[in-house]
Amino acid sequence: MDEDERTPHPLAAVRSARGFNRVEFAQAIHGAARRRGLRTGVDKARVRKWEVNGVRPDVVSQTYIAEVLGISADDVDPAVWPAWLPRIDQGVVPLGLANVVPALREALHTMDRRNLLSAIPGSALVALAGSWTGAQPTALAHGPSGPGAIVGEDVVALLEETSARLNALATEQRQHIAPLYDAHLARVTDLIGEQRYPRVLGVRLHKLAASLAQTVAWIRFDHGQHSAASRYWIAGLHNAYVSSDRDMGAALLSDLAYQASWRDDPTTAAGILTKALSRTTHPAASSLLHLRLARAQAARGERRATMQSLHAAERLLDAGDVDDTPHWCS
Numbered sequence: 001m002d003e004d005e006r007t008p009h010p011l012a013a014v015r016s017a018r019g020f021n022r023v024e025f026a027q028a029i030h031g032a033a034r035r036r037g038l039r040t041g042v043d044k045a046r047v048r049k050w051e052v053n054g055v056r057p058d059v060v061s062q063t064y065i066a067e068v069l070g071i072s073a074d075d076v077d078p079a080v081w082p083a084w085l086p087r088i089d090q091g092v093v094p095l096g097l098a099n100v101v102p103a104l105r106e107a108l109h110t111m112d113r114r115n116l117l118s119a120i121p122g123s124a125l126v127a128l129a130g131s132w133t134g135a136q137p138t139a140l141a142h143g144p145s146g147p148g149a150i151v152g153e154d155v156v157a158l159l160e161e162t163s164a165r166l167n168a169l170a171t172e173q174r175q176h177i178a179p180l181y182d183a184h185l186a187r188v189t190d191l192i193g194e195q196r197y198p199r200v201l202g203v204r205l206h207k208l209a210a211s212l213a214q215t216v217a218w219i220r221f222d223h224g225q226h227s228a229a230s231r232y233w234i235a236g237l238h239n240a241y242v243s244s245d246r247d248m249g250a251a252l253l254s255d256l257a258y259q260a261s262w263r264d265d266p267t268t269a270a271g272i273l274t275k276a277l278s279r280t281t282h283p284a285a286s287s288l289l290h291l292r293l294a295r296a297q298a299a300r301g302e303r304r305a306t307m308q309s310l311h312a313a314e315r316l317l318d319a320g321d322v323d324d325t326p327h328w329c330s
Helices: 010-017 022-034 044-052 059-069 097-112 122-133 153-167 171-194 199-222 226-242 246-262 266-276 283-299 303-317
Strands: none
Touching: 010 044, 010 059, 022 044, 022 059, 097 171, 097 199, 097 226, 122 226, 122 246, 122 266, 153 171, 153 199, 171 199, 199 226, 199 246, 226 246, 246 266, 246 283, 266 283, 283 303
């Protein structure tokens, strides 16, 4: 079939991960051109030439491609096409500052294609957890790098306040306004991508995106949309990673592990949690992760390891400062 090349081109991989077929991708490129008051001759056949025949898009087309895929213009290097495209590994966008917005946009694109998504292999999730425990994230920029008005403290504070109110709603009430969560996360994603903020506000925006992505993931999980939920947790992990919020990163990995256990895959759950525990800092966070690890170990019939994890969870539960316990532990 036209879409099923045995070794996908990097563009084909990232395009599919964002939920576009070739016709839709060409239409999106036309939209990018129209926003500049221009036209383009890109169509399905041209996209296929890029992906299958090795034809290099011209510089302008590469700019449009980046915009459609949610990639910063600063990351586009036409001379090294297609090396500047983010690598998609078994459905997982690898951790890194340049891939934060692509990971968020991939999750947001799942809204209209939830029934077409394939599950992310457990091995890829364990590998993602391993990469989270290893390399240190690239530091965020110290000042605005995008054109236009700078995002101020009042805007970020309003977004945080709105997010806190949305997250405070009871689980059964969230279904009534689920689109608001999606729209709120989409706006935060756009602001992050535009990069018009000082570093301190950038950190807060990334932490906000991580928290929102976690909430949206649970909404998807509660509706049985498990592949979409996975991608939101992964997008949240990207943002926790670049903002150096270790406990939130551990929380998101723990949620992926919980999902694996729920889907009768305790081996993947244990693999994720073992790695996540190596970077968890708050005792309450570690307690929750040990408890989930015990569940996975029990499902694997590992009695001794299960008891050790339960004892660790109990010991850590009352340790540390209650006042600074991460909100997701409550």
